[in-house]
Amino acid sequence: xxxxxxxxxxxxxxxxxxxxxxxxxxxxxxxxxxxxxxxxxxxxxxxxxxxxxxxxxxxxxxxxxxxxxxxxxxxxxxxxxxxxxxxxxxxxxxxxxxxxxxxxxxxxxxxxxxxxxxxxxxxxxxxxxxxxxxxxxxxxxxxxxxxxxxxxxxxxxxxxxxxxxxxxxxxxxxxxxxxxxxxxxxxxxxxxxxxxxxxxxxxxxxxxxxxxxxxxxxxxxxxxxxxxxxxxxxxxxxxxxxxxxxxxxxxxxxxxxxxxxxxxxxxxxxxxxxxxxxxx
Amino acid sequence: xxxxxxxxxxxxxxxxxxxxxxxxxxxxxxxxxxxxxxxxxxxxxxxxxxxxxxxxxxxxxxxxxxxxxxxxxxxxxxxxxxxxxxxxxxxxxxxxxxxxxxxxxxxxxxxxxxxxxxxxxxxxxxxxxxxxxxxxxxxxxxxxxxxxxxxxxxxxxxxxxxxxxxxxxxxxxxxxxxxxxxxxxxxxxxxxxxxxxxxxxxxxxxxxxxxxxxxxxxxxxxxxxxxxxxxxxxxxxxxxxxxxxxxxxxxxxxxxxxxxxxxxxxxxxxxxxxxxxxxxxxxxxxxxxxxxxxx
Numbered sequence: 001x002x003x004x005x006x007x008x009x010x011x012x013x014x015x016x017x018x019x020x021x022x023x024x025x026x027x028x029x030x031x032x033x034x035x036x037x038x039x040x041x042x043x044x045x046x047x048x049x050x051x052x053x054x055x056x057x058x059x060x061x062x063x064x065x066x067x068x069x070x071x072x073x074x075x076x077x078x079x080x081x082x083x084x085x086x087x088x089x090x091x092x093x094x095x096x097x098x099x100x101x102x103x104x105x106x107x108x109x110x111x112x113x114x115x116x117x118x119x120x121x122x123x124x125x126x127x128x129x130x131x132x133x134x135x136x137x138x139x140x141x142x143x144x145x146x147x148x149x150x151x152x153x154x155x156x157x158x159x160x161x162x163x164x165x166x167x168x169x170x171x172x173x174x175x176x177x178x179x180x181x182x183x184x185x186x187x188x189x190x191x192x193x194x195x196x197x198x199x200x201x202x203x204x205x206x207x208x209x210x211x212x213x214x215x216x217x218x219x220x221x222x223x224x225x226x227x228x229x230x231x232x233x234x235x236x237x238x239x240x241x242x243x244x245x246x247x248x249x250x251x252x253x254x255x256x257x258x259x260x261x262x263x264x265x266x267x268x269x270x271x272x273x274x275x276x277x278x279x280x
Numbered sequence: 281x282x283x284x285x286x287x288x289x290x291x292x293x294x295x296x297x298x299x300x301x302x303x304x305x306x307x308x309x310x311x312x313x314x315x316x317x318x319x320x321x322x323x324x325x326x327x328x329x330x331x332x333x334x335x336x337x338x339x340x341x342x343x344x345x346x347x348x349x350x351x352x353x354x355x356x357x358x359x360x361x362x363x364x365x366x367x368x369x370x371x372x373x374x375x376x377x378x379x380x381x382x383x384x385x386x387x388x389x390x391x392x393x394x395x396x397x398x399x400x401x402x403x404x405x406x407x408x409x410x411x412x413x414x415x416x417x418x419x420x421x422x423x424x425x426x427x428x429x430x431x432x433x434x435x436x437x438x439x440x441x442x443x444x445x446x447x448x449x450x451x452x453x454x455x456x457x458x459x460x461x462x463x464x465x466x467x468x469x470x471x472x473x474x475x476x477x478x479x480x481x482x483x484x485x486x487x488x489x490x491x492x493x494x495x496x497x498x499x500x501x502x503x504x505x506x507x508x509x510x511x512x513x514x515x516x517x518x519x520x521x522x523x524x525x526x527x528x529x530x531x532x533x534x535x536x537x538x539x540x541x542x543x544x545x546x547x548x549x550x551x552x553x554x555x556x557x558x559x560x561x562x563x564x565x566x567x568x569x570x571x572x573x574x575x
Contacts, residue, residue, distance in 0.1 A: 048415060050420060113567075122559050130317045130549065153307070248405055252399075
C-alpha cells in the first residue's frame with residue numbers, strides 16, 4: 001500500500017526524506033547495542049578518554065574477568081532455571097485451559113477471561129508486595145520457586161489468551177471425527193489439536209522465557225544472594241566496581257545475547273506474540 | 281441432534297472442564313488472593329514482623345497529605361503521557377515509512393525489534409553510561425553541539441525525567457510500529473481507490489481515510505502501552521534510582537521505598553491500591569473494547 005507520493009518530484013523528495021529518516025531511526029536503535037558490544041571488548045582505560053570512541057580494541061579480558069571474579073555462572077544458572085521453570089509451568093497450565101476455553105461454553109466463562117486479562121493490567125508492584133508476605137508465610141521467600149510462581153501468573157495468562165485464539169482458528173471437526181473413531185477428548189487434544197498448534201506453542205514458550213529472563217523487579221524482591229539472577233547480580237557489582245563499565249558491558253552482552261538471538265531466530269513467532277491482546 | 285450426540289457433547293464438556301481447573305486454582309491462589317490480601321492490608325498498619333492492627337481509613341487519609349506520594353503520582357502521569365504520546369506519533373510515522381514490501385524493509389522490521397527484547401535493566405545501565413555527566417558519549421556530543429545541559433542530563437532535576445522518557449521511547453516505539461503496521465496492512469483498499477478517482481490528495485487521504493480507519497488499532501496500541509508504561513521500574517532503578525531528589529521517583533519506586541525499605545507494608549499496600557484502581561480501570565476499558573471488536 002504505497003500511498004505516499006506517486007507522482008514526479010513529490011515522489012523523489014519523499015523518497016529522500018524516507019531514506020534519511022529510516023537511517024536516523026536505525027542509528028538511534030542500534031546505538032546502545034553497538035555501544036555495549038564495543039565497550040565489552042575495550043580496555044578499561046579507553047573508557048576515560050574524550051572524545052569517546054567505539055571499537056578501540058577487541059579484547060576478551062572483560063569476559064575473562066567476570067567469569068573468574070564474579071559469581072556470574074551461578075547467576076546465569078539461576079536465570080536459566082527460573083526462565084525454563086516458568087516456561088514449562090506456564091505451558092502446562094495455560095495450554096490445556098486455552099484449548100478447553102475455545103471448545104466449550106460454560107458458566108463463568110466471561111469472568112475467567114476478565115481475570116486472565118486483568119493480569120496484564122495489574123501494575124507489577126501491586127502483586128509483588130503482597131506476594132512477598134505470602135511467600136514468607138509459605139517459607140518460600142528467597143527461593144527460585146517464588147520467582148517462578150509469580151512469573152507464571154503473567155505467563156500462564158498470556159499462554160492461555162494466545163492459545164485460546166489459536167485453537168479457535170483450528171476447526172473442531174477433525175477432533176469430532178476422531179472421537180467417533182474412539183478417541184477420548186484428552187486424546188483428541190493431545191494427538192490432534194496440539195500438533196496443529198505448534199506456532200502458538202513456540203510463541204508461548206518464547207515469551208515465557210524472555211519475560212522471566214528479562215525480569216528484574218521480581219528477582220529483586222523475592223530472591224536471596226544464593227538465588228540471584230543475572231540482571232540483579234550485574235547491578236550488585238555495578239556499585240562495587242566503580243566505573244567498571246567494561247565489566248558491566250561484558251555481563252550485559254551475556255544477558256541480552258540469548259534473548260536477542262531467540263527473538264531473531266523465531267522472528268515470526270516473536271512478532272505474533274508482541275501484538276498480544278488485540279491485534280491478530 | 282440425536283441423544284447419543286448430546287451425550288457425547290456432555291462427555292466432552294465434562295472432560296474439558298478439568299482442563300480449566302489448574303489455571304483457575306492457580307490464578308485464585310497466586311493472583312486473586314494476593315490482590316485481595318493487598319486491598320485488606322491497606323486498612324491495617326502492618327509492618328514486617330509485627331502483628332497488624334486494623335486502622336480503618338487512616339492510611340488513605342495519610343495519603344492525601346503525603347506530598348512525596350502525590351508528587352510520585354504526578355511524575356508517573358508525566359512519564360506515561362510523555363512516553364506514550366511520543367511513541368504513538370513516532371510509531372505512526374515509522375510504520376508509514378516501513379509499509380513497503382521489499383527486502384530492506386523486511387530486514388529493518390526485524391532489526392527495530394531489538395530494543396523490545398533487550399533486558400530492561402541492562403538497557404538502563406547502558407543508557408546511564410551514555411548519559412554519564414563527564415564521560416558519557418551522549419553528554420559529550422550534546423555539549424559539543426553547544427546545548428546547555430548544566431551538570432548533566434541525569435544530574436539536573438529538570439532534565440532527568442526527560443532523559444528517562446527517551447529511553448522508554450527507544451525501548452517501546454518498535455512495538456507501536458509493529459502493531460500499527462499490522463493495522464495498516466489490514467486496511468481495506470476500496471476507500472482509497474474511490475478517493476483517488478475523486479482526485480483527492482495524499483494528505484487529505486491520510487487525515488480523512490487512513491487515520492479514522494486506523495483508530496481501533498491506535499486505541500488498542502495506546503491502551504497496551506499505557507498499561508505497560510504504568511509498570512515502569514527497571515530502567516529508572518538502573519539510571520537514576522528515582523533521583524536527583526525525587527525528580528524521577530514514579531509511584532512504583534515510591535511504593536517500593538515505603539514497603540520494602542521502610543517496611544511499612546500496610547501503608548505501601550494502600551498506596552499501591554491507588555495504582556491497582558488506575559490499572560483496573562484502563563484494563564476494563566481495554567477488555568470492553570476487545571469484546572466490542574469481536575462482536
